Amino acid sequence: MSQATLGDDEELFGEAANEMREDVESSLEAAWAALPDADDVWETDADNVLGxxxxxxxxxxxxDAEDHLRDAKKWFTMGQRADAFDDADDLEAEIEDLEDAITDIAEAGEQVGELTSTIPALRGTLQDAGPADDESADATDDEEDEE
Known part of the structure; x- marks a missing residue:
């Protein structure tokens, strides 16, 4: 193998490493963009709690944030194993931050899902709680009359 071929290989490897980093960055950017908007989580137009x-x-x-994160992790792992990145600490930190955000959102979604199924039952329980409308009122009136 000639010296020129080795030089070309290094140049090609450098290009591939740059493209791999760009792929990771692009996937991370797409994942962040796919996450819910903060205002959508905070504001509501609902008329009631269930809404x-x-x-x-x-x-x-x-x-699609999870799919984009998976792509970022795939290219990051490949680049890391190939020792293609000079400094990948920033990518690794961003991947961890994104994983944490997705986990937090998923956990919040589970909690809200539980409340969504609990609140109607609670409302029904509260509506049924206490004395029956007519019969209890009549019994209370009769007791008062006897005193």
Whole structure:
């Protein structure tokens, strides 16, 4: 193998490493963009609690963020194993931050989902709680009359 070929290989490897880093960065950017907007999680137009919870549950969908994160991790891992990155600490930190954000959103979605199924049952329990409307009122009136 000639010296020129080795030089070309180094140049090609450098280009591939740059492209791999760009792929990781692009996937991370797409993942962040796929996450819910903060205002969508915070604001609501709902008329009641269940409506607010349903809206929040919908807003807490991570969409394609998990797929983009997977792509970023795939290219990052390949680049790291190939020792293609001079400094990959920033990419690794951003991947961890994104994983944490996705985990937090997914956990919040689970909690909201639980509330969404609990609140209607709680409302029914509260509506059924206490004395029955007519019969209890009549019994209370009769007791008062006897005294």
């Amino acid at each position: 607010a919870l349903n809206g929040l549950n919908s807003a807490l969908e991570v969409g």
